[in-house]
Amino acid sequence: MLLDSDVLTDRYRRHFGSGRAALGRLIGDLVEVESSGAWITVADGRRVLDFGGYGVYLLGHRHPAVVEAVCDQVRRHPMASRVFLDPVSAGAAAALAEITPGDLDLVHFVNSGAEATECALKLARAQGKTAVITTRAGFHGKTLGALSVTANGVLQQPFRPLLPHIMEVAFGDPAELEVALRATGGHGCFIVEPVQGEGGVNVPPPGYLRDAAELCRRYEALLIVDEVQTGLGRLGRWWGVDADGVVPDMMLVGKGLSGGVMPIAAVVATRESYEPFARDPYLHTSTFAGSPAVCAAARAAIGVIRDEDLTARAAMLGEHLLAGIRTAVARYGGGRVAQVRGRGLLLGLEMASSGLVGELFLNLLERDVLANHSLNAANVLRFTPPAILTTDEVELFLRALAEALEDLTLT
Ligand SMILES: Cc1ncc(COP(=O)(O)O)c(C=O)c1O
Numbered sequence: 001m002l003l004d005s006d007v008l009t010d011r012y013r014r015h016f017g018s019g020r021a022a023l024g025r026l027i028g029d030l031v032e033v034e035s036s037g038a039w040i041t042v043a044d045g046r047r048v049l050d051f052g053g054y055g056v057y058l059l060g061h062r063h064p065a066v067v068e069a070v071c072d073q074v075r076r077h078p079m080a081s082r083v084f085l086d087p088v089s090a091g092a093a094a095a096l097a098e099i100t101p102g103d104l105d106l107v108h109f110v111n112s113g114a115e116a117t118e119c120a121l122k123l124a125r126a127q128g129k130t131a132v133i134t135t136r137a138g139f140h141g142k143t144l145g146a147l148s149v150t151a152n153g154v155l156q157q158p159f160r161p162l163l164p165h166i167m168e169v170a171f172g173d174p175a176e177l178e179v180a181l182r183a184t185g186g187h188g189c190f191i192v193e194p195v196q197g198e199g200g201v202n203v204p205p206p207g208y209l210r211d212a213a214e215l216c217r218r219y220e221a222l223l224i225v226d227e228v229q230t231g232l233g234r235l236g237r238w239w240g241v242d243a244d245g246v247v248p249d250m251m252l253v254g255k256g257l258s259g260g261v262m263p264i265a266a267v268v269a270t271r272e273s274y275e276p277f278a279r280d281p282y283l284h285t286s287t288f289a290g291s292p293a294v295c296a297a298a299r300a301a302i303g304v305i306r307d308e309d310l311t312a313r314a315a316m317l318g319e320h321l322l323a324g325i326r327t328a329v330a331r332y333g334g335g336r337v338a339q340v341r342g343r344g345l346l347l348g349l350e351m352a353s354s355g356l357v358g359e360l361f362l363n364l365l366e367r368d369v370l371a372n373h374s375l376n377a378a379n380v381l382r383f384t385p386p387a388i389l390t391t392d393e394v395e396l397f398l399r400a401l402a403e404a405l406e407d408l409t410l411t
Contacts, residue, residue: 003031005029005031005043006029008024008029008031009021009024009025009029012024027362027365028365030042030043030046030048030365031043035050035061035062036060036061036062037060037061037062037386037388038050038057038060038061038385038386038388038389038390038393039061040061040370046368047368048365048368048369048370049368049369049370049393049396049397049400050370050385050386051364051369051370051371051383051384051385051397052370052371052372052382052383052384053260053370053372053384053386054229054255054372054384055197055228055229055234055255055256055346055384056255056256056258056260056384057260057384057386058232058233058234058255058256058260058305058310058314058345058386058387059256059259059260059301059304059305059310059386059387059388060260060386060388061260061386062260062261063259063260063261063300063301063304063388065300065303065304066259066260066261066297066300066301066304067261068300069296069297069299069300070261070262070293070296070297070300072296073088073292073293073296074293077292078291078292078293079288079291079292079293080290080291080292082287086290086292086295088292088295088296088299089109089290089291089292089295091295091299092107092109092290092295092296092298092299092302093107093109095298095299095302095303096253096257096266096268096298096302097268099238099302099306100238100239100251100268101238101239101241101242101246101247102247102270103247103270103271104247104248104250104251104268104269104270105268105270105271106268106269106270106271106274106277106278107266107267107268107269108266108267108268108269108274108277108284109264109265109266109289109290109294109295109298110264110265110266110267110286110289110290111263111264111265111286111288111289111294112141112254112263112265113140113141113226113228113229113252113254113255113265114140114141114142114143114146115141115143115146115265115286115289116141116226116228116252116253116254116265116266116267117140117141117143117145117146117149117191117226117252118141118143118145118146119267119284120191120224120250120252120267120269121145121146121148121149121163121189121191121224122145122283122284123250123267123269123273123274123276123277123284124189124222124224124250124273126276126277126283127222127273127275127276128187129187129188129189129221129222130165130187131165131166131167131183131184131185131187131188131189132148132149132163132165132166132167132188132189132190132191133166133167133168133169133177133180133181133184133188133189133190133191133221134149134150134151134166134167134168134169134190134191134192135151135168135169135170135171135191135192135193135196135199136151136168136169136170136171136199137151137152137171137196137198137199137200137202137376137377138150138151138168138171138191138192138193138196138199138226138376139151139152139193139196139197139198139199139375139376140191140193140226140228140252141228142155144159144162144163145163147159147162148162148163148166149163149166149191150376151168151199151376152375152376155375167180167183167184171192171196171199171202171204172202172204172205172208174208174211174212174215177190177211177212177215178215178219181215181216181218181219181221182219184219184221186219186220186221188219188220188221188222189216189221189222189223189224189249190212190215190216190221190222190223190224191224191225191226192209192212192223192224192225192226193225193226193227193228193229193230193240194209194225194227194230194235194239194240194241194243195230195235195240195342195343195346196376197229197230197346197374197382197384198229198374198375198376198377199374199376199377200348200350200374200376200377200379200380200382201341201342201346201347201348201374201380201382202341203341203342203343206243206244207244208244209225209240209241209243209244209246210244210245210246212246213244213246213247213248216249222249222250222273223246223248223249223250224248224249224250224251224252225240225241225246225248225250225251225252226251226252227239227240227241227251227252227253228252228253228254228255228265229254229255229346229384230346231251231253231254231255231256231257232253232255232256232257232301232302232305233256233305233310233311233314233344233387234256234314234344234345234346234384234387235314235318235343235344235345235346236311236312236314236315236316236318236343236344236345237311237315237344238311239251247270249269249270249272249273250267250268250269250270250273251267251268251269252265252266252267253265253266253267253268254266256301256305257297257298257301257302258294258297258298258301259297259298259300259301259304260301260386261297261301262293262294262296262297262298263294264290264294264295264297264298266298308388310387310388311387313387313388314344314345314387315344317345317385317387317389317394318342318343318344318345318346318347320394321345321347321383321385321394321397321398322340322342322347324394324398324401325340325347325349325398325401326340328398328401328402328405329349329405331402332402332405332406333405334405334408335352336351336352336356336405336408337349337350337351337352337405338350338351338352338379342383345383345384345385345386345387346382346383346384347382347383347384348374348380348381348382348383349380349381349382349383350377350379350380351379351380351381352379353379354378354379356379356408357373357378357379357380357381358373359408360381360404360405360408361373361381363403363404363405363407363408364400364401364404366404367400367403367404368400369396369397369400369401369404371383372384385397
């Protein structure tokens with residue numbers, strides 16, 4: 001039974017708080033009821049093209065192969081005893097290790113991207129790497145440890161003091177990284193995204209990760225690459241690190257690993273950097289992490305990305321969209337868009353002001369297109385569409401964007 005949107009808003013206010021309820025009101029009290037492919041259906045039957053999803057829906061919504069794998073697993077054995085051996089999580093780990101670069105073979109499943117960050121920071125600390133270098137505008141999650149390396153003063157301020165010995169450097173600048181690494185005295189690690197997502201879709205200069213890897217080696221620091229948003233094909237290759245041919249000490253995976261169906265994330269590490277957890281498997285655990293149901297989703301998602309060649313599709317669609325967005329902005333942007341940028345299916349429009357982000361978001365929604373804001377960059381509207389988009393859906397989006405920009409210019 002569907003709830004009247006006023007009743008639902010009241011429930012939101014009572015149980016989730018007034019802020020979340022007000023947010024729902026602001027976007028028109030749309031109530032989501034189902035989803036399929038690139039589309040979300042809301043209560044009145046209206047369909048919205050999902051170019052948001054915070055990077056989760058690379059396979060679109062409810063990909064049949066993932067749904068089938070999860071339903072089958074749920075019917076047989078959804079959660080493990082955590083005492084016996086579980087073939088499903090082992091299968092998902094093997095599938096993940098097979099597609100990660102180099103000798104990243106050790107897999108630790110967790111429930112979210114933030115937990116992947118926690119896990120990596122703990123692995124680093126257990127090896128004496130207690131100083132952490134992060135990048136300005138970098139985003140790595142909101143749990144207390146992850147928040148310490150998420151460079152957003154507004155999110156951090158209420159929770160200080162956070163982890164000690166954190167340094168921030170400019171994203172894309174190896175010289176500044178070197179200064180910070182030198183200061184760690186061999187007790188450091190560097191956490192970085194291949195392309196900053198929440199930071200406003202910032203693409204570093206070519207070779208940045210290669211330089212960073214070389215510097216980390218020189219100063220005996222661990223390199224943690226956060227591929228939670230960029231990994232598994234979103235950037236048009238399996239991993240963001242592939243552009244520079246880099247193998248980090250640890251890689252964080254999330255979002256797309258879910259197949260858009262079940263929440264799962266992971267740390268994938270080299271044998272050496274995983275040693276503390278290999279020695280003591282109880283050092284860092286979580287009851288629900290890596291259960292058969294979520295691992296069935298991860299295994300199926302990896303299979304779909306490979307079988308449907310979604311990495312190549314993401315590259316092709318991304319190029320087409322980037323060119324189309326640039327054309328629309330040149331024609332209809334009216335000077336209100338400062339820059340269009342992105343790689344693969346991680347695309348951003350930097351607006352001349354943060355107010356324009358909200359306006360463009362609502363203009364697009366009026367035309368049945370959902371976008372996302374960027375948590376660490378208020379002036380950037382972000383698109384992370386699925387790699388299963390059809391030509392018609394791409395055209396529909398570009399038409400909606402042109403109209404939404406045109407409206408913006410006239411207001
Ligand atoms: C690069 C990156 N790392 C970590 C996270 C945190 O993931 P989660 O929201 O699943 O905790 C995000 C989420 O947006 C992210 O983009």
